[in-house]
Amino acid sequence: MNIVVCVKHVPDAQSERTFNEDNTTDREGVDGLLSELDEYPVEAALQLVDAAQGEVTVLTVGPDQAADAIKKSLQMGAHRGVHVNDAAIHGSDAVATSLILAEAIKKIGDVDLVLTGLASTDGTMSVVPAMLAERLGLPQVTVASELTVEGGKATIRRDGDVASETIEASLPAVVSVTDQINEPRYPSFKGIMAAKKKPVETWSLADLGVDAGSVGLDAAWTTVESFEKRPPRQKGQIVTDEGDGGTKLAQFLSAQKFI
Amino acid sequence: MNAKHPGRKPSLDPLDLVGIDDVLSDEEKAVRASVRQLCDKSIDPHVAEWFESGELPVARELAKELGDLGLLGMHLQGYGCAGMSAVDYGLACLELEASDSGIRSLVSVQGSLAMFAIHRWGSEEQKQEWLPRMAAGDAIGCFGLTEPDYGSDPGSMRTHARRDGDDWVLDGAKMWITNGSIADVAVVWAKVDGDEGGSEIRGFVVPTDTPGFSAPLIKHKMSLRASVSSELVLDGVRLPQSAIFPEVRGLKGPLSCLNEARYGIIWGSLGAARSSFEAALAYSKERVQFDKPIGAFQLTQSKLAQMSTELNLGALLALHLGRRKDAGTLLPQQVSVGKLNNVTKALEICRTARTILGANGISLEYPVIRHMNNLESVLTYEGTPEMHTLVVGQALTGESAFR
Ligand SMILES: Cc1cc2nc3c(=O)[nH]c(=O)nc-3n(C[C@H](O)[C@H](O)[C@H](O)COP(=O)(O)OP(=O)(O)OC[C@H]3O[C@@H](n4cnc5c(N)ncnc54)[C@H](O)[C@@H]3O)c2cc1C
Numbered sequence: 001m002n003i004v005v006c007v008k009h010v011p012d013a014q015s016e017r018t019f020n021e022d023n024t025t026d027r028e029g030v031d032g033l034l035s036e037l038d039e040y041p042v043e044a045a046l047q048l049v050d051a052a053q054g055e056v057t058v059l060t061v062g063p064d065q066a067a068d069a070i071k072k073s074l075q076m077g078a079h080r081g082v083h084v085n086d087a088a089i090h091g092s093d094a095v096a097t098s099l100i101l102a103e104a105i106k107k108i109g110d111v112d113l114v115l116t117g118l119a120s121t122d123g124t125m126s127v128v129p130a131m132l133a134e135r136l137g138l139p140q141v142t143v144a145s146e147l148t149v150e151g152g153k154a155t156i157r158r159d160g161d162v163a164s165e166t167i168e169a170s171l172p173a174v175v176s177v178t179d180q181i182n183e184p185r186y187p188s189f190k191g192i193m194a195a196k197k198k199p200v201e202t203w204s205l206a207d208l209g210v211d212a213g214s215v216g217l218d219a220a221w222t223t224v225e226s227f228e229k230r231p232p233r234q235k236g237q238i239v240t241d242e243g244d245g246g247t248k249l250a251q252f253l254s255a256q257k258f259i
Numbered sequence: 260m261n262a263k264h265p266g267r268k269p270s271l272d273p274l275d276l277v278g279i280d281d282v283l284s285d286e287e288k289a290v291r292a293s294v295r296q297l298c299d300k301s302i303d304p305h306v307a308e309w310f311e312s313g314e315l316p317v318a319r320e321l322a323k324e325l326g327d328l329g330l331l332g333m334h335l336q337g338y339g340c341a342g343m344s345a346v347d348y349g350l351a352c353l354e355l356e357a358s359d360s361g362i363r364s365l366v367s368v369q370g371s372l373a374m375f376a377i378h379r380w381g382s383e384e385q386k387q388e389w390l391p392r393m394a395a396g397d398a399i400g401c402f403g404l405t406e407p408d409y410g411s412d413p414g415s416m417r418t419h420a421r422r423d424g425d426d427w428v429l430d431g432a433k434m435w436i437t438n439g440s441i442a443d444v445a446v447v448w449a450k451v452d453g454d455e456g457g458s459e460i461r462g463f464v465v466p467t468d469t470p471g472f473s474a475p476l477i478k479h480k481m482s483l484r485a486s487v488s489s490e491l492v493l494d495g496v497r498l499p500q501s502a503i504f505p506e507v508r509g510l511k512g513p514l515s516c517l518n519e520a521r522y523g524i525i526w527g528s529l530g531a532a533r534s535s536f537e538a539a540l541a542y543s544k545e546r547v548q549f550d551k552p553i554g555a556f557q558l559t560q561s562k563l564a565q566m567s568t569e570l571n572l573g574a575l576l577a578l579h580l581g582r583r584k585d586a587g588t589l590l591p592q593q594v595s596v597g598k599l600n601n602v603t604k605a606l607e608i609c610r611t612a613r614t615i616l617g618a619n620g621i622s623l624e625y626p627v628i629r630h631m632n633n634l635e636s637v638l639t640y641e642g643t644p645e646m647h648t649l650v651v652g653q654a655l656t657g658e659s660a661f662r
Contacts, residue, residue, distance in 0.1 A: 016270070029268060068285070075289055186296040189329030189341035192289045 001054035001149065003045040003113045004105055006132070007038040007073055009066035010122040017122075022217060023224040024091045025122055027063055034069040035122070039076070039184035041115035041177050046077045046185070048113070048149055055079045057108055061089060061100050067200070074195035075187035081200035082108060088205055091217025094123070098131035100215060103208040105136060113154065114174045118143065129176035139169035145180040161257065273540060274533065277571045279578060283350075290347045294354040297328055302358040307623045309485040310359065313478070318365070318399070318441050318487065326396025330355075330366055332374035334519075338390035340374070345584035349526035349577055356530030360633035361486030363527045368437040369393060371519035373400025376446045376462060380504040380512055385464050389444055401442040401474075403433035403491045404513045410435075411646050413448070413460075414510050418493060420449040420463065420503075427451075427503060429463065429471075429496040435640070439474040439489025442467050447493065448513050462504040462512050471496040483636040518591050521641045522584060525597035526577045528637055529570065531630035532605035536566045538625050539612035546617075553615070562611050569604045576600060592654040599647040606634040 011017045011030040018026045034042075045056045058073040060066045061084045070081035084104050092100070105111055114136070119126035133140030144156035154173050158165045159180070169175075187195070205212050213219060239248050253259045269278065280288070301324055309315055325331055329341035334348040343351075348370075356363035374393050377385055377400075392398035409415045418431025429449055439445070445465045450458040465472060477488040504512065540563060543554030553559050580597045583589040609631035613620035621628050638644060653659050 071285070072289075186293045186328075187289060188293065188327065189290060189333060189343055189347075192286055192293070193341070193343075196286070 001048060001052050001112045002057070002110055003048060003054065003115060004057045004059050004108055004111050005038070005041045005045045005073065005078065006059050006101055006114065006116045006128070007042065007069045008035045008117075008120045008122075009033070009060060009062050009069035010035045010120055013121060019224070019227055022091065023227065024217065027065060032065050032068060034072040035117060035120050037117035037119060037121055037179060038069070038073075039117075040179055040181050041117050041175075042073045042076055042078060043182045043184040044147055044177050045113075045115050047182065048147075052149070054112070057082060057111075059101065059104055059108070060084070061092075061097055061104070063090070070200055071195060072187070074198045074200070075191045076185055077187075077191055078198075080198055083200060083202045084205075084208065085202055086205040086212070088212035088216050091220060092215045093220035093222050094125050094127045094131060095221050096215035096219055098128050098135055100205070100208065100210055101128070101132050102135035103210050104203065105132075107203070107208060112171050113149065114138070114172070116174070116176045118176055118178050126176075129174055133174035136172075136174065139173040140175075141167050141169045141173055142176040144175050144177045147175060147177060147181060273567070274537060275571075275574075276567050277575075279571065279574050282578070283346075287344075287346055287350055290343065291350040291354055293328060294330065294351045295357075297324065297330075298354055298358040298362075302355075302362055306359045306362065306485055307626070307629065310361070310629050311484070311623055313480065313484040315361070315365075315441075315485055315487055321362070322365070322369070322396035322399055324396070325366060326394060329394075330370070331396055332370040332378070332390065332394045334370070335374060335378045335390075335394075338378070338386055339394035340378075340390065341394075344581075345522065345589075346578065346581040348523060349581045352523040352527035353530040353533070353577075356527035357534040358530075359485050359629065360527065360531055360637050361483045363523070363530070364437050364483060364486045364636075367520045367523045367527070368402055369400050371523055372402035372516050373438075373442075373444065373446050375519045376402065376504075376512070376516045377464060379515060380462055380507045381464065382501065382505050384501060385504075389464065393444075398443040399438055399441050401436050401438040401445045401489070401491075402513075402516065403436050403439070403445050403447040404517075405433060405435050407432055407434045407490075411643060413513060416448065416450060416460070418447065418449040420451045420461065420498075422451075423497070425500050427463065427498045427500070429465070429493045429498065431493050433491035433493070435477065436474070436489050436491050438487055439491055440476045441487050442474065445472070445474075445491060446516075447491065449493075459508045460510055460512060462507060463498060463502050464504070465493075465496060465498060465502065469496050469498065481635075482632045484632075514591075517641055518594055521594050521598045522580070522589070524637060524641055525580060525594070525601050528602040528605035528634065529573050529577060531634055531637075532566075532570055532573070532608040535609040535612035535627045535630045536563075536570055538627050539563065539566070539615040542616050542619070542625075559615060562615060566608045566611055569608055573601045573604055592650055595642070595647040595650040595654075598642065599644055599651065602634065602638050603644060606631065606638055609634055 009032050012033050015031050020026050049056050056078040057080050058070050058078045059082045060069050116129045129142050141156045143158050145159050146157035148155045152171050155168045332340040333343045336342045377389050404413050406416050420427045420429045447463045447465050451461050453459045471494040473492045474489040543559050544552050546553045612627045649660050
């Protein structure tokens with residue numbers, strides 16, 4: 001089974017994140033890492049391949065530093081990497097990103113399963129998996145907290161607020177997974193050493209036959225008009241227990257959809 | 260200016276004040292990150308409890324997990340070992356000891372003492388038999404040099420091996436042996452009669468299920484409580500000829516191993532110090548007295564600045580010695596400088612951190628008193644500060660002041 005995992009390199013949420021003058025995310029001036037939510041599909045892919053053989057290709061679209069996201073995935077155990085890197089991609093929105101990913105996946109060819117994370121931890125749009133499935137003409141089964149693949153079919157469990165659904169799709173399919181699906185491994189020393197020798201291909205938009213005018217900031221359907229710092233955290237709400245503290249607590253949690 | 264990211268503005272990291280991270284490679288950082296993840300998941304949530312109860316109930320499972328990551332004998336080549344660099348090994352020791360010196364000791368004794376001894380001095384058969392299992396964490400090793408009556412002066416040891424036909428028979432006792440009671444194999448140093456009279460020190464690979472071998476646990480420790488320390492009793496332990504290290508003779512054998520472990524301690528001790536510093540720094544921002552966070556008082560800032568400065572100096576020294584080790588130019592006297600400085604300074608940092616935490620400084624709710632007590636062991640094992648001072652003194656003056 002050949003699996004492509006789409007991963008994103010994002011600014012480290014632990015460090016000071018900023019924007020560029022054109023209101024795009026500053027990816028140069030901050031430390032970045034493999035989006036934590038993308039460690040889950042990498043782990044899921046590795047588990048599937050461990051059980052049934054095949055190859056895991058990690059695919060990323062992003063500037064030079066994004067190679068680190070591929071590196072980390074290779075250290076975890078993925079077999080090879082594809083990095084789409086082109087200056088014209090700067091400022092691309094989800095629509096354009098999904099186009100580039102779709103063309104790259106077509107070029108990779110022979111793919112049984114495309115896995116993605118739930119959302120990127122920078123943009124948190126969560127729309128790329130659906131767009132990608134649409135562009136590839138593949139079934140989309142998203143928000144999987146469990147995934148099994150058998151007999152040419154992918155079966156997922158999706159946990160909603162009030163019920164869990166089990167959904168089946170024929171392969172190839174696009175599946176996005178949640179942070180409930182597994183516990184991602186950390187790279188072993190052997191993995192770290194082996195990753196140095198694993199193949200990584202870098203493709204430009206021309207390699208994919210994608211018109212530079214159809215992606216990037218100018219082609220984006222959405223623009224960031226302005227941004228401001230999050231206001232300092234407000235004082236919390238203090239509820240005095242008058243015998244109904246438990247009820248009030250439950251009401252609060254339920255209103256926030258925690259329970 | 261950041262060498263790897265020319266456009267990047269340098270930023271201040273309180274835990275790496277002078278920016279030493281910038282001279283580590285991506286792989287070195289990846290090694291460190293993996294060790295930290297293991298520690299976060301499998302050590303930190305439990306270690307205060309292990310320390311308090313004075314037990315390491317999961318030693319076997321933990322050894323397996325450490326082995327899976329590649330930590331055991333990580334700087335050795337072949338035989339299932341990961342073949343990492345000395346700097347990688349140092350960074351791993353630092354992270355492990357930021358969790359607990361006892362866990363770092365388990366790894367040091369396994370990799371730098373027991374496995375290194377077999378790897379460096381063992382026969383091919385001994386290597387094949389033990390190293391792959393030890394690297395995987397399936398077999399645990401210990402290293403018996405110190406005796407009840409001889410510590411700093413191991414050359415005077417009394418443990419003795421005599422010939423009996425083709426066999427060797429070991430008698431004697433070893434003391435303070437890390438991993439002893441849980442070990443599958445013990446590297447034991449003993450005196451044998453020399454060919455031309457007199458006696459010489461030889462090393463033996465002793466399976467711990469050999470009749471006559473026992474390893475009673477040492478209790479009542481106030482330090483390194485999340486680590487197994489044992490006595491080794493050797494009562495007529497009969498071993499085949501194949502159990503002896505074929506070539507090495509004299510103190511050079513054990514000392515070569517100690518040199519490896521001491522190197523790891525140069526880094527490891529900084530881990531305990533970093534953890535204590537981190538706790539003190541966080542505490543100084545939260546704890547309010549006289550209407551101010553205590554970190555806003557000059558006396559506290561002076562302590563924090565001192566701690567941070569020593570931490571950074573120690574890290575630079577460790578990294579420098581590590582690069583020398585990887586280049587093959589590290590001398591034992593340089594290791595002594597590192598061990599002497601870094602453990603002494605780490606202990607001072609922990610003691611200062613303990614004062615910043617006030618009463619909480621003595622509570623196991625915080626890591627500080629645990630690290631501080633642990634470092635009392637680290638200070639005197641693998642050569643006391645006095646011994647390392649004498650090594651440095653001799654290197655400087657050419658005069659030996661040991662006797
Ligand atoms: C927790 C723990 C784990 C250990 N694990 C191991 C292990 O796995 N394997 C092992 O073999 N050993 C182990 N040791 C033993 C350790 O290496 C010894 O304790 C150490 O070498 C010191 O020996 P000693 O305790 O006999 O002290 P001594 O040698 O008796 O020293 C007592 C004091 O006298 C000083 N002194 C001695 N000679 C001189 C001199 N010439 N000039 C000036 N001062 C001098 C010393 O510096 C020290 O201050 C461990 C110890 C501890 C506490």
